[in-house]
Amino acid sequence: MSVSGLNRIEKKAAFSLASVFGVRMLGLFMILPVFAIYGEQLTGYSPIWLGLAIGAYGLTQALLQIPMGILSDKYGRKPVILAGLFVFLIGSVIAAMSESIYGVVIGRAIQGMGAIASAVLALAADLSREEQRPKVMATIGMFIGLSFTFAMILGPIVAESFGLSGLFWFTGILTIIAMLLIKFMVPYSVNKAPRGDNVALPDQISHLIRHPQLSRLNWGVFILHMALTACFVTLPKQFVESGLALESHWKIYLPTLLGSFCLMVPFMIIAIKKQKEKAMFSAAVTLFTVSLLLLWLMPMGLWSLVFSVVLFFTAFNYLEATMPSILSRLAPAGVKGSVMGIYSSSQFLGAFVGGIVGGVIASQYGEKAIFLVMALVSFAWLLLTFGMQQLKKSKSFSFATNITCEEKADEVAELLINMPGVIEATLVHTEAVAYLKVDDKTVDLTKVKTLLQG
Numbered sequence: 001m002s003v004s005g006l007n008r009i010e011k012k013a014a015f016s017l018a019s020v021f022g023v024r025m026l027g028l029f030m031i032l033p034v035f036a037i038y039g040e041q042l043t044g045y046s047p048i049w050l051g052l053a054i055g056a057y058g059l060t061q062a063l064l065q066i067p068m069g070i071l072s073d074k075y076g077r078k079p080v081i082l083a084g085l086f087v088f089l090i091g092s093v094i095a096a097m098s099e100s101i102y103g104v105v106i107g108r109a110i111q112g113m114g115a116i117a118s119a120v121l122a123l124a125a126d127l128s129r130e131e132q133r134p135k136v137m138a139t140i141g142m143f144i145g146l147s148f149t150f151a152m153i154l155g156p157i158v159a160e161s162f163g164l165s166g167l168f169w170f171t172g173i174l175t176i177i178a179m180l181l182i183k184f185m186v187p188y189s190v191n192k193a194p195r196g197d198n199v200a201l202p203d204q205i206s207h208l209i210r211h212p213q214l215s216r217l218n219w220g221v222f223i224l225h226m227a228l229t230a231c232f233v234t235l236p237k238q239f240v241e242s243g244l245a246l247e248s249h250w251k252i253y254l255p256t257l258l259g260s261f262c263l264m265v266p267f268m269i270i271a272i273k274k275q276k277e278k279a280m281f282s283a284a285v286t287l288f289t290v291s292l293l294l295l296w297l298m299p300m301g302l303w304s305l306v307f308s309v310v311l312f313f314t315a316f317n318y319l320e321a322t323m324p325s326i327l328s329r330l331a332p333a334g335v336k337g338s339v340m341g342i343y344s345s346s347q348f349l350g351a352f353v354g355g356i357v358g359g360v361i362a363s364q365y366g367e368k369a370i371f372l373v374m375a376l377v378s379f380a381w382l383l384l385t386f387g388m389q390q391l392k393k394s395k396s397f398s399f400a401t402n403i404t405c406e407e408k409a410d411e412v413a414e415l416l417i418n419m420p421g422v423i424e425a426t427l428v429h430t431e432a433v434a435y436l437k438v439d440d441k442t443v444d445l446t447k448v449k450t451l452l453q454g
Helices: 008-029 035-041 047-075 077-097 101-113 117-126 130-184 202-210 212-231 235-241 250-273 277-297 302-330 336-365 369-385 406-417 445-452
Strands: 190-192 395-400 422-428 433-438
Touching (some): 008 077, 008 117, 077 117, 117 130, 117 336, 202 212, 202 336, 212 302, 212 369, 235 302, 250 302, 277 302, 302 336, 395 445, 406 422
């Protein structure tokens, strides 16, 4: 099978999991451009409850990502993802049926309890070889970015036609679509890690949080999403003040985000082909910091805003796409779900804190000050990146097998991970494919192939 590009299983996993992530995030993002307006029609409305309705989701997501990651290590990725989507569906229905702001807060909090991000990212890592993992994660990151763009367009249209409740009903329909994708499109895998390493214990969580390299990425994603959320407290208003009506904002977001995806490609090529991942990562954080400074320094004007926002999203999209890939490669074998849980908790906590901090800064020091404060925080992140280590490369292989039943796949995976030099083994029995991460200096590939053809 191909080692130079995505193979059939990796393509299927990449696009199906990216679709699940994108569809789910689309349902969440659509509330952002309309809730401040339509929320005023709800019983019990106040600015404080409005903030709680938006922030409750991020808070419960942050609290439950680690437990959901541990459960995905223990009980499997797909069952945990399906359960999380079902909880998310219940929250959407409660919010759709509520006529008060309090009911919407409860619904949004329950939506956040369906914390599947860590399990989805871990499953994507399980189903991809190490050298192809950046492409799979980049696909997921691109779908998240596109879902934001489409949400800015669809949110006002759906709300105008069907009201706020219709927006939540539409979110529920999207959730059902995501469940069907997980059930019928995402490949099933049997993943085995070294003994005693497949279930994360509390002391393991504490160790993973303190891990010097993993913690840099966790702080990074916290800052990245704190800055994103804080900036969107004021960015739409900046566009309005520069002469662009609210209903026309999609005309800026769509080409800006699509253009940023194209601009991040050279970063990806240099990082992967030239093995300059650390240098390109620091360069992206630098670009992120510069874009925030430009948003603060440059005089008010539509084109200056567009230029700064393009730089902002070029850096954001690159970092959003590459950090999960780096994280999965640094993660100790068998605890990917737990590591991804800590990472995703940091991400959603950053979004929650960003909304609060952005509001406080805007009320105390003016809205433009948000960009300056976030630039300073981003600069602190840049200093953290200097301590990142160059990633050590193991070799990954994919093999065709004649194993087509789960019991046999589980048995062979157990034998494989006890062989010298085998770091991790994943068998996709429904597709008769095996993925191995190995130390090529000590592994006996002839014995591996014999076992897989047994």
